[in-house]
Amino acid sequence: MPQIAQIAETYSSQIFWLLLTFGFVFFVIGLGMVPKVQGTADARDAKISGDLDAAKAAFARADEAEADYRVRDAQSRAAAQATLVQAKAQAAKASETKLAAADAEVAAKIAAAEARIKAASDAALAEIETVAADAARDMVARIAGVQASDDAARNAVKAALAHG
Amino acid sequence: MAESGKIDPMHQFAIEPLFGTDHLSLGGFNIAFTNSALYMVLAAVVLWIFVIGGMKRELVPGRWQMAVEYMTGFIKNLLIANIGDKGRKYIPYVFSLFMFILLANLLGLLPLGLVGLHPFTFTSHFTATGVLAIMSFSIVLIVGFAKHGFHFFSLFIPHGTPALMVGPLFLIELVSFMVRPFSLGLRLFVAMTAGHVLLKVLAGFVINSANASPALGLTVGTASFILMIGISALEMLVAVIQAYVFALLTSVYLNDAENLH
Numbered sequence: 001m002p003q004i005a006q007i008a009e010t011y012s013s014q015i016f017w018l019l020l021t022f023g024f025v026f027f028v029i030g031l032g033m034v035p036k037v038q039g040t041a042d043a044r045d046a047k048i049s050g051d052l053d054a055a056k057a058a059f060a061r062a063d064e065a066e067a068d069y070r071v072r073d074a075q076s077r078a079a080a081q082a083t084l085v086q087a088k089a090q091a092a093k094a095s096e097t098k099l100a101a102a103d104a105e106v107a108a109k110i111a112a113a114e115a116r117i118k119a120a121s122d123a124a125l126a127e128i129e130t131v132a133a134d135a136a137r138d139m140v141a142r143i144a145g146v147q148a149s150d151d152a153a154r155n156a157v158k159a160a161l162a163h164g
Numbered sequence: 165m166a167e168s169g170k171i172d173p174m175h176q177f178a179i180e181p182l183f184g185t186d187h188l189s190l191g192g193f194n195i196a197f198t199n200s201a202l203y204m205v206l207a208a209v210v211l212w213i214f215v216i217g218g219m220k221r222e223l224v225p226g227r228w229q230m231a232v233e234y235m236t237g238f239i240k241n242l243l244i245a246n247i248g249d250k251g252r253k254y255i256p257y258v259f260s261l262f263m264f265i266l267l268a269n270l271l272g273l274l275p276l277g278l279v280g281l282h283p284f285t286f287t288s289h290f291t292a293t294g295v296l297a298i299m300s301f302s303i304v305l306i307v308g309f310a311k312h313g314f315h316f317f318s319l320f321i322p323h324g325t326p327a328l329m330v331g332p333l334f335l336i337e338l339v340s341f342m343v344r345p346f347s348l349g350l351r352l353f354v355a356m357t358a359g360h361v362l363l364k365v366l367a368g369f370v371i372n373s374a375n376a377s378p379a380l381g382l383t384v385g386t387a388s389f390i391l392m393i394g395i396s397a398l399e400m401l402v403a404v405i406q407a408y409v410f411a412l413l414t415s416v417y418l419n420d421a422e423n424l425h
Contacts (some may be wrong), residue, residue: 001174001177002174002175002177002178002179003177003288003289003290003291003353003357006178006179007291009194010179010194010196010198010200010291011291012193012194012195013179013181013193013194013195013196013197013198013200013201014179014198014200014201014286014289014291014292014295015291015295016190016193016195017195017197017198017200017201017204017205018204018286018291018292018295018296019295020204021201021204021205021207021208021264022204022208022260022264022295022296022299024208024212025207025208025211025212025260025263025264026256026257026260028212029208029211029212029215029259029260029263030255030256030257030259030260031256033215033216033218033219034215034236034255034256034259034260035255035256036219036221037215037218037219037221037229037232037233037236038233038236038237038240038255040221040222040225040229040233041233041236041237043223044223044225047223
């Protein structure tokens with residue numbers, strides 16, 4: 001077994017070169033380079049978890065904004081509804097007033113027209129009376145030869161007209 | 165590798181000085197640049213290149229950067245799972261340990277024999293794994309005593325021990341604690357050695373049976389070759405698992421030092 005057979009002549013060389021090479025590995029690679037490599041990996045892990053946290057916060061903000069939007073949406077819908085109801089009520093009231101005004105106007109016109117009709121028919125009746133009274137006087141004068149007074153003739157006519 | 169086609173499955177572990185550095189020495193100690201040292205350098209360089217690819221530091225990583233970050237993240241999770249958040253400061257050490265052993269195991273498994281080179285697995289030498297184990301154990305001791313002082317010895321007395329049992333339990337726990345560096349280093353050395361020996365023995369079966377007769381070659385040789393394919397896949401798994409076990413046990417021991425019980 002060369003490991004044992006050669007130990008006397010090789011142990012010093014083995015130890016010397018191992019310490020030299022492992023010393024290089026430890027001081028140059030282990031202490032000089034590995035912390036930088038590990039630092040890069042740690043920085044990446046930190047960045048990833050930071051980005052994830054930021055994304056989570058952004059998600060929460062988005063949810064908040066959505067809830068806020070929903071509330072405002074509901075509010076503005078309610079406001080619009082109220083405005084609509086109010087406008088409807090106003091419009092109904094306005095049309096009611098206008099209708100009432102128009103009704104009154106129409107009623108006034110009808111009343112005026114009725115008054116004119118009445119006046120006309122009264123006038124016509126009065127004329128009929130006059131004509132009838134004249135006719136009655138003439139008839140009395142011709143039949144009885146009596147000159148009937150104007151008033152008597154008129155009353156007689158009135159009575160006759162009233163009886164139909 | 166003697167005459168008559170005999171194949172020595174242990175030859176692969178032989179350490180040979182390269183580039184005529186046989187007698188290079190430092191303070192009286194031989195420090196020849198061997199094939200073992202070459203593979204240590206290769207593991208370090210491959211790991212260096214691998215991690216350089218992860219240094220782009222882009223927010224959206226490419227495949228290479230992703231692979232490097234996966235490995236550092238794997239070690240980070242291992243340490244946090246075993247030690248807690250205080251384990252982060254051990255990432256450089258445990259990452260270096262895990263990747264160095266992993267690359268040493270995997271580079272030693274490369275089929276470079278096909279192009280005439282001799283791959284070498286320095287983690288199959290307890291002189292190398294022992295140094296790594298002692299390093300981990302020393303860090304545990306230093307951290308433990310620096311953090312808890314002599315209170316660190318309470319590690320050897322489990323909670324709720326009856327007063328009568330404190331003495332014997334302290335001794336048992338102390339022994340199990342002191343055995344740690346040996347089990348840490350020997351486990352890796354034994355696992356790598358055994359796997360490589362098994363592969364070489366099976367390869368020897370293929371070659372020797374084929375040389376003996378076509379009938380033997382087709383039966384024993386083919387069966388051994390099919391087995392080798394499976395064992396090679398298993399060895400890749402063992403290479404990863406042993407590196408992981410080394411890193412895992414180091415972090416478990418570091419947990420004792422950081423948090424006592």
